[in-house]
Amino acid sequence: MKKLIENIFKKMKSCVGKSVLGIILFSIFYFQFSIQSSAQTKIHASATIDSTKIKIGEQLHLILSAEVSSDIKIYFPQIPDSLNHVEVVERTKIDTVKSEDGKYSTYKQTLTLTSFDAGQYFLEPFKFYYQNASKTIDSIATEALQFQVETILVDTTKEFKDVKPPMDVPFTLKEALPYIVGGIILVAIIILAIWLIRKWQRKKGIIKPNIPLRPAHEIALEELKKVQLENLWQQGFYKQYQSSVSDIIRSYIEQRFSIQAMEMPSDETLQHFKGKNKKHISKDAFEKLKYILQLADTVKFAKAIPLGTENEQSLQNAFDFVQLTKQASKSDFDSIENHSSEERKEDVNVQ
Numbered sequence: 001m002k003k004l005i006e007n008i009f010k011k012m013k014s015c016v017g018k019s020v021l022g023i024i025l026f027s028i029f030y031f032q033f034s035i036q037s038s039a040q041t042k043i044h045a046s047a048t049i050d051s052t053k054i055k056i057g058e059q060l061h062l063i064l065s066a067e068v069s070s071d072i073k074i075y076f077p078q079i080p081d082s083l084n085h086v087e088v089v090e091r092t093k094i095d096t097v098k099s100e101d102g103k104y105s106t107y108k109q110t111l112t113l114t115s116f117d118a119g120q121y122f123l124e125p126f127k128f129y130y131q132n133a134s135k136t137i138d139s140i141a142t143e144a145l146q147f148q149v150e151t152i153l154v155d156t157t158k159e160f161k162d163v164k165p166p167m168d169v170p171f172t173l174k175e176a177l178p179y180i181v182g183g184i185i186l187v188a189i190i191i192l193a194i195w196l197i198r199k200w201q202r203k204k205g206i207i208k209p210n211i212p213l214r215p216a217h218e219i220a221l222e223e224l225k226k227v228q229l230e231n232l233w234q235q236g237f238y239k240q241y242q243s244s245v246s247d248i249i250r251s252y253i254e255q256r257f258s259i260q261a262m263e264m265p266s267d268e269t270l271q272h273f274k275g276k277n278k279k280h281i282s283k284d285a286f287e288k289l290k291y292i293l294q295l296a297d298t299v300k301f302a303k304a305i306p307l308g309t310e311n312e313q314s315l316q317n318a319f320d321f322v323q324l325t326k327q328a329s330k331s332d333f334d335s336i337e338n339h340s341s342e343e344r345k346e347d348v349n350v351q
Contacts, residue, residue: 042069042104045128047142049113055150056118059089062111062145066128070103075129085117118151216255217326223248224318233311239299241311245318246296249289252322266293285324288317 045066054060066074081088090112097106115121123145131137227248232241250261253269257279261269270293273279273286281289295314298304306314 041072041132042067043072043074043130043140044068045074045126045140045142047123047126047145049123049145049147051147053148053150054115055152056116057114059112059114060147062113062123063108064111064126064142065106065108066130067104067106068130070098070105071133073131074107075131076107076109077126077128079111079126083113083123084121085119086113086115086121086123088112089114115149118149120146120148122146215327216252217322219255220248220252220322221319224315224322228315233306233308238305238311239303242296242299242306242314245314246292249292249318249321256325256327266297269293281325285321288321288324291317292321 043066046064048063048065049060050063051060064076066076068074076094079088079091088111092110094107094109097108098104099106125141125144127139127141129137129139224245227241227244232238232244247262250269253259253261257272259269259272259279270286270290271278273281273289292314295306295310299306
């Protein structure tokens with residue numbers, strides 16, 4: 001717009017020529033335009049402090065403000081956390097207030113300063129950068145500031161006293177009430193969550209009826225037969241074969257004797273079957289278990305390759321260990337009774 005009017009003034013000047021009247025008219029119009037342009041653009045920045053004298057450790061406030069026209073973009077100075085023995089304790093966000101007509105905006109930021117060294121301090125002018133409508137970047141500086149930090153006078157004629165110890169403040173019910181209420185609410189939420197989960201499970205039919213577990217020896221014998229049919233060691237999978245046999249026996253021990261054999265080393269597992277007050281098994285069963293576990297450890301940790309006979313013996317010992325240590329079932333008792341009755345009949349016939 002400015003360039004357009006200047007071009008018009010130039011054409012007017014060329015039209016009027018060098019006459020005195022033309023020069024006067026040109027000057028009047030150009031002067032009025034310059035005044036109008038400068039009135040539309042405004043930039044003013046300032047820095048003030050609310051106190052010029054503080055004690056060591058006390059605080060004062062540095063107020064940075066800028067008033068600019070709406071077509072100008074202002075950039076506040078980047079102030080570090082420390083300014084020559086002066087520390088910036090806190091800084092607020094930059095507040096913006098617009099004029100009623102929307103032509104001007106006022107920006108303001110407050111910084112809290114302190115110092116722990118006595119002396120006279122100077123704050124150098126702060127530089128604001130701004131960008132006008134033509135995208136030109138310029139700067140404007142504030143005035144320098146000065147304040148005094150004084151020491152605290154100590155009366156050396158008086159006796160020095162120790163620092164007072166911390167005061168014991170009693171814990172009141174009012175202070176404990178939020179924790180009590182919070183605990184009650186937390187317990188109520190947990191109970192409600194458990195109730196809702198169970199209700200949802202009943203609706204969905206997720207809760208399964210209690211099904212009697214199969215005897216541990218049946219499961220173990222079934223798993224051992226699967227290993228036997230897989231022919232793992234015949235294909236060169238010695239480690240997988242020995243691990244499968246020992247894991248089946250360990251799982252059987254957990255279910256049969258309530259020993260966490262899956263998480264124990266072999267020596268510790270064997271200790272549960274030795275000495276007094278231990279799980280009672282026959283000596284033959286103990287030796288078979290020892291053979292299984294030690295051979296499996298040799299293959300797994302020492303990377304040994306067992307002979308074919310050793311692999312077969314390990315599996316056979318596993319079958320024998322389960323049979324020797326299984327719990328007697330009702331069918332076993334029935335067969336024992338039938339066998340005894342048949343023997344008694346034979347004795348009678350012989351007589």
